[in-house]
Structure formats: structure tokens, C-alpha cells
Amino acid sequence: MYFLQNNCGLFNRKSYFCVSFFAKLYLKRFEQNKPGSLTGIFVVLLLLVPLLNWGQDSINGEDFQYRLLQNIHQQVFEYPWNDAAFFPGKLELANRQTMKRQLKDAKEYAHNPDVFEVYFSVLDHLPAPDKAIFVKSFWFYQPEIKSALIEAGLSEDLQYLPATLSAFNSEAISSFKRAGAWQLTHFQGVLNGLQINKLIDERLNVSKATFAAVQELKKNEVLFDHPKKAMLAFVFGKTEIKNLCRRAGGENCSVNQMLEAAPKEMTNFMAAYQATAAFLSQNKFVPEQEPQKTAEAKVRMQTHFEQISAVLPISSEELHFFNPQFPYFIIPRQASITLPEDLKQDFLFLQDSIYNGVDSTLFEVLAQKIEYPPAPNRQYVGEKVKDLEIEGKTKIKYTIKSGDVLGFIAEDYDVRVADLKYWNNIYDERKIQAGKTLDIFVDDENAEYYSSLQQETAKKEEPKTVVPNFASTTLPGIVIPESSKKLEHIVKSGESPYVIAQKYDGVTPEKILEWNSISDARKIQIGQKLIIYVQ
Template sequence: MQTLSNRLSYSLGLVCLCLVTAACTQLPQQAASTQKTSAPLAAEHQLATGVMPTENTGRQDINFESVRKAPPTAFLDIGDSQPAQCPQTGNKTCRVPDQASIPKDFWAHLRGQFNLALHLNEPQVQAQLNWFIANPDYLTRVFKRGALYLPHIVTEVQKADLPMEFVLLPVIESAFDPFAYSSGRASGLWQFIPSTARLYNVNIDWWYDGRRDLIDSTNAATAFLLDLGQTFDEDWLLALAAYNAGPGTVKKAMRKNRTRQRSEAFWQLDLPRETKGYIPKLLALAAIVKRPEQYNITLPDIVPETQIVAFELDNQIDLALAAELAEISLEQLYRLNPGFNQWATHPMGPHRLIIPAKQVEVMAENLALQPQDGQMRWIQHQIRAGETLGGIAQHYDMSVNALTQVNHLEGPQIIAGDILIVPTPVNPPLAYGLSSSGRSAKRRQHYETRYGAPPQNYRVKPGDSLWSIAKAHGIKVGQLAKWNGLATRAPLRAGENLLIFNERPVDERQTTAPASTMNAEATLRSVYYRVRQGDSLSKIAARFNTTVSAIEAENAFLNRQKYLQPGDQLTLVLNVRKPR
């Protein structure tokens, strides 16, 4: 009996052991499954405690919100949940977005993720820190300007697993001005030069400059910084130096120190002066954001009202119509989408617009009622004998490349009798205040108001110059140039139209342009360029997409010296909406 009992006990023990073993083999799979299903709950818990989730869904998503719930399909989709449906828009269904959720204290959330050593004992960092402390109003202005962009930048920097101090880089690069432009031809929030921008798939042409677009430029910046981090073994100070001066410059300085058996750390490298101040400036700014009370500085609130989202479209759309559909002003739409140079989105994309989050639902509803063929205005141009593609493009104020693109032409050759389709704005040019044509229209309106009469139109003849036309009409060359937005030595093209006003004395106090007309010059930026060995005015003009006469008009000293000298400083007034 005892033997039987022992055998039963032994058998029962074996069965239990097998069951336990089988259960243990299932634990890893069940844990993984549990982790997947609980991720949304964990994310919501993190949001509730003011911590942004860091998981990446692996899709090419655009998320301007610190919440990571599923947005409408008017956005690039990043979630799998199915919220309430809203009206059909073309072949897409938009979904009502979840409420935007910026952490209650944006700055506390950001500083909680800082991890770079700030090197506050370095004299350069202390010098930059003292400057910021002495100029608190500057930080207030810049961060208020950046309130629109910061939530998205935080999300993208975190998603790329970069140091969160890099969120502050646009302060150093552009002061959060998307129209910022440097003498090195760098443009946008992240200050990309054309070659680097194109290397990271940022489009730059007549229609669009992605360096000024929040989404495209931030994607490129995070990708570039990741590549630099890999190049310099995640020595982030060296990576930042390379972002500013170029990886070749940093590697050369490192090789020089290696040869001399010196340290290859950033602080010991022989780098350009600008780069030597670049990293200390960022570290000083990070120190202030980390402990603003220590420096008696108050950072402005980043509030939910600044929340913006990307609304996806099916095709090209006139921006005036888009503003109507979103029920916002056209100027606001331009400022949210500064990458667009013209009066419409790019025919080849991106087919999306950044709009206030609270306008998504009304945009979707209005777009559902708008036929797709009514989103752009097209006219047909029948090619006449003797016409050229360049002449037709000039007539419609387009670039040859843009006209070639919309007509799918393989080259500039055209045949008389063929039809070209030409995109034209739905509204008059004056309505598109921040486009190139809009600025010209607002300039005309300003002078018509000032002089109380419309201008005379003068068609330029072969051999004409601004000087000869001004002399013939008894006016000053400078005034004629101002009326037409030209430099005083600008070359003229035969057939070009010039505006000539009947000038009369007016009280200067009454001639100040109203605030609305000031937008005509909103995208002009002055930059300073130091002449290098081998430079000429024609080379500099070609580099910055301007003219020799425009450079001469802004630099009177050039008339007093025979040759351009290395080290000369030139002032260049540039329209940053012109593709470069």
C-alpha cells in the first residue's frame, strides 16, 4: 500500500513538473503579447503623468500632437483605433481628431529628458549664458514665435532618439523664423544649404522650398543629426560641430590634433570661430531651460491653442481656396505653410497643409462639398508661331521648369498649334500677400493709395534702361526702381512692363503704408557676405540668385574701388521665396 502510495505521489509530482515546465515555456510569448496589448494603456498612463511615450510605430507618420492616439485619415495615419467618422473627402475618409494634449508644463517635460553634459565651467559657455541672462526679452520673443513648432520638433527628436537638447537648435539656427536666410545660402528653421537639403530629399523649386517647411525640414534635420552621430560615435558635441561647419571640417581638425598627439575632444579642436561659439550657445540655452529660476528667467507657456496638424489632400489646391475651406485667413495659412512659394501647393506634392487642429473638422466638411476639379483654375494656351516656352512662362509669371512640369514636357521644344495647360490663381494676385506675385500687387496698391491714382504702364523697348526711362518721364531713377521692386541698376528685358506713377507732394505722415501692406516685403531678408579669394560679383550674384546691379545698389563702396577685394563685406537683400 505504501509502495502504491509512493508511486502515485511520484507520478503526481511528474505531472505537476510537466505542467509547470509547459507554463514556463509560454511565459515569454504571453509577456510579449501582454506588452503589445497594453502599450496604448501604458502610453495613456505616461501622458497622464506628463511623460511623452517614446515608442515608434514604424510608419512614416506625421504627428504634431504630444498624444499618440489615432488621428483622422486627413492626417498620415499613426494609429489603429477607429474614432468617429466625418464626411467623405474625395476618395478619402477623414476622422475626427482626438483632443490635442500638450503636457501641462511643456518645459518641465522637456528638461526632464535632457542628458548632455552642459560644461558650465567652460568660459565660452559662461559668456553665452551671461548674454542670454542679460537679454531675457530675446528668449521670450523667440520661444513665443516657436510655440507653433516646438511640440512637433519635440516629438520628432524624441522619436529619433536624439538628445532632447537638440529641440533648442532652431533657436540658435534661425530664432524660429522659417524665412531666415544666411550668407551661406542656408534657409529655414534648421538652416539647410541646398545641397544638404536635397541629399535628404528636401524639394526646392519654383513652387516650393521644403527647407522652410516644418515637416520636411525637421525630418531632414533629425536624419542628418543621426548620421552625424553615427559618424562621430555619438560624441554629440562633435556631431553638432559637424552640423554647423560640415563633417569634413571637423574630421580635418581631429586629424590635426591626432598628428600632434592632442585631445580630439570638441573643446581642444581648431574649428571656425562661428562653430566655436555654436555649441556653447546651445549648452547655455539648455542650462537656462533646465533651471530658469536659477537665472531669474521666465519661459513663456506653450499652450494647446498653438496646436497644429497636417491635413492630407488628394491633389494640388489653390491656397486661397484652401484658406476658405479651413475658415482661416490666407495670411495665417501661408505662415503655417511657409514652404509654398506661389499661390498653390506643389503639383507633385506634398499634398498636405498644416492647419490649426481645431479647424480639421470644418476643413474636412467643406472639402467634401468641393469638387476636385474646382480646387485649381486652369486655362488653355494655344501655341502660336514664333512663341517660345520661356516667353509663355514669362507671360504667365511662371518658371520654365514649372510650365514644363505641369505639361509633362520632355524638353523646351514646343509646336505651334499645340495646347499648353497653365495653372492660374483663383483670386487676384493681391489676395496672395506672401507669394511673389502678391508682393508685387501689394506694392502697386500701396503706391496707388499714396498717390491717389493708378499708374501708367510702360512697355520696355530694346536699348531702354531705368535711367533713360526715368529721364524721359522727369522722375528719379531710385523712385522708378522702388515702384517696380527693382534695383537701380537692374537690367531690363524688352517687352517688360513698368509702372510709372504721377508723383505729387504728400504729407509723409499720411504716406505710411497700412499694416496689411507691409506683408509685401515679408520675405525679404538682408544677409552679409564676406568676399572670398576668387569671388566676383557675377559669381556671388549667381550663387544667391540675384543680380550684379542689385548687389551694387546695396553696396555704394563698390563704385569707389576698381576691384572686389577678399575680406570685403557685402550686404545682400534677397527674396527667400526665390528657389536656390
């Protein structure tokens, strides 16, 4: 057994104790001449084969290559990397002689030259399409990351860290619950200002994750006073680096001294990082134009990407690329969304159309699945569940109107029909009556919004008159409140329906378009007269 413990270069404590236990068991059976002992010893010897490498560490680039290709291939068939028109430019890949010279020079500075050479070779021999995406994605994000590092006073070499960790796959999630291009842990994200909950994970947004990663690296550099120690603490944890420093001679130990005492996983990671830096420094992508400019806008209501893509000329896939922090394609109320700069204004004055295009099936991921306990006291049909309270929810009253059905009410309040029937002990949903009230339970944080829904509905039902077609610029049969006053607005330079609507209380861009028979908001012209009704 001492032979096993001293000669396993890839020694694993659990494997050792497992094999040694069975070896002792079958040796004892062999000494007692019990049946099956020889077969048992033969099995133990077979188990020893993968553990023994006769004191020499094997160098295997397959794990590194597998993780790298897995991250790259996750992007190959997704927007924007499957779109040749996205981020056009020219790949400038180094020739074989240059790469050999780079390998030779970089090996002199590598902590573990042999492992470095294996990993560098994996990168250099990537299939052409994979190599193109790897290089292109790095140079797409590089300006922003480099700028953030310089502004924080950190080493520019850290720009190669996310390429090593994830190949810039923003959706990469490790078995250790790290996520995003920077592979941030939940605590690293939250403690550095990122929002992480059921609907939002800002670790998946490269820009937001870069901000958090730079903050974390800055804290680590202050703590360890060395960029490489700060980087290793970012990946393996501060406690691990502190313990290694103690074993390597104290807090002031060099990085090489620390790596001498480090586990193989850490030294291999350092080799991968150094190989990635050497590779990307020699292979470049020169863009033909600047990346598309973006702008942020806040949504007033919970919205799905498909609602936006149904109104604006942008696909759900493009929206997801600009907003990967919304993994279910659902934007919570009051959250900000990133859009191409030229679509922001369209989004703002077409918001009502976007919010009205609701399909409840888009939000099934949010549907509550509440298993209600049996209620033996509910013997009278029509009698509400007495004193029902649900933790984290507010009960509001809804007055049933003529023409209401439970399906529409459930959709308006983001609940299930089954919930409405249980809360109100409704046996036959076809027999609900106008004027009766329903109890509806909504999330506490949304209670104010849902309480105001019925008030808004009541306002919409105020008596209105139908205005005849008294002007050529007005649609026939437009419904105008009796108290409205008709105004005439002359379009000025730089004005859009959204800008004009801001000048009049209670007026929306959609109403301006409707009142003036305009189907395309971009076709209004300077000097054009628009009819506007104000209260």
C-alpha cells in the first residue's frame, strides 16, 4: 500500500482508500484460502492501472480542448456569430513560423512549459471555423474590457482571463454554479452590484459582468499586492491563495513559489491562461466598422422579447444577444433593456402597442404551481374560502363586469383560472355574475399596480361620444371624450410623435397616429399639421 501511495502521480485520496480497502480484504481472504480471493486480487490490480503512472505526471490537453470547444460550439449556431454580416472585418491569423517563434519565446516565461506547450498547440490547431469565432469574439469584447481594466489601474493582461474561462460564451455555466463570460460566482456578482434572481442574472451580460469582475479583481490586488495572485484568487478563492502563500513561505512569497505548492488544477489553469494570452496576442481581428451603438430604455410593464419583436424590426435572438441577463426572454417591470440606438425612439412611442400584444403562454415560466390542501369546510357552493391568506401575496377585490370571463381576468392579473376558482370557491365558471366581487391574490410588490387596473378600466368606461368625419385628416368614427379640446400642431424639425406627445398631457404617440390616419410614424414631415385632442 505504501508503494501505491508513493507512486501515484495522479493520486486521489478517495481512490486510494477505496482500492487499498479491497486489496487488504482480498489479501486476507487469499491467506485464508477462501474462494474468490484470486479473482478479487486480479480486479484490484486492474483498478491500479489508471492510478499508476510511475511517478510521472501525464500531460493531457483533452480536458482543456473539450471545455474550449464546448463553449465555442455553443455559440457557433446562435446569433450573432452565425451571421456573416455581424461585426464585419478581416481575420489576421499568424503564420506557422510566427506561432513557432511565439511558442518558443512564451515557454521561457511559462511556469509549466510542457503543459503550456500542449495547451498552446490545442489553440493553434483549432478547426478554422472555431478559431475564427474564438478570435473574433475576443476582439469584439476586448476594447470595453481593456478600457475597464486600465481605468481601474489593473494589468491589461487580465483581458485574456474571460477568454480562458469561457471563450466568451456569455451563457457558460459551470458545475460549481459559476456563470457568464467571467464565470462569476453568485456572491461575487451580488457583492459587486449585480442583480441575480429568478428572471435576471446580470452575470450573463458581458458589460455588467466586466464591471463586477474588475471590482473583484481590484479588491484582490489590494489584498495580495500582485496581479497574478489577484487573478488566481478570483478563480480559486481568496482563502485558497492565502493558505498556499503560508505553505510557500509567507504572504510575501513569489507567484512561482506559490505555484510550486499549488494543486495540479491551479498550475494547469495558469498554463491555459498563459497559452491563451500568447495565442490571442498573435491572432487578431480587424473590424471594418465600429460595433453597433446601443441605448437603454426602461419598460413600464413585464414584457417578453417576442412582444417587442412583433412590433419593432428586431428578432428575439438579437434582443437576447443585447440582453443575455434575461435567460427566459422576460423583462420584469421597471427593468432596463438594451436596444440598437436607432430603435430606442421607436420603442418609446410604440410601448402601448408592445404591452398590449400579450400572450399568457409567454409567461408560463412564472405561473404559480400552488398545491392547495383539502378544505373539508367548503361544503357550500359559492361560499368563499374563509380567512384565506397566502404568504408574500396581497388580496385585492375585483368587481365582475358584464362580459367578463375568468380566463381574461386571470390573464390581466397574471394568475391561473384554477387559482381564481379556488380562492372564490367557484364550481362553474360560466355562472359568475356581473356586480359580484372576486378575491385575487397578487405579489406584494405588484399590489399597487394591480389595484389601479380596475380604476383605469372604470375611467375607460366613462361616457364618450363619436365624432363624425369633420376633417379630412381625421379617421371616421374616432372615439373622443366629450370634454376634449381640438388643437392643431405644426411639426417642427426633430419632432417625432413621441416628442410631440410629451408636450400635451394625456396624449400618447399612438393616439396622434390614429387621429391623423398615419400608419408609419417615420413619414411625418416638417410643417405638417397634426390634429390633437387634449382634456
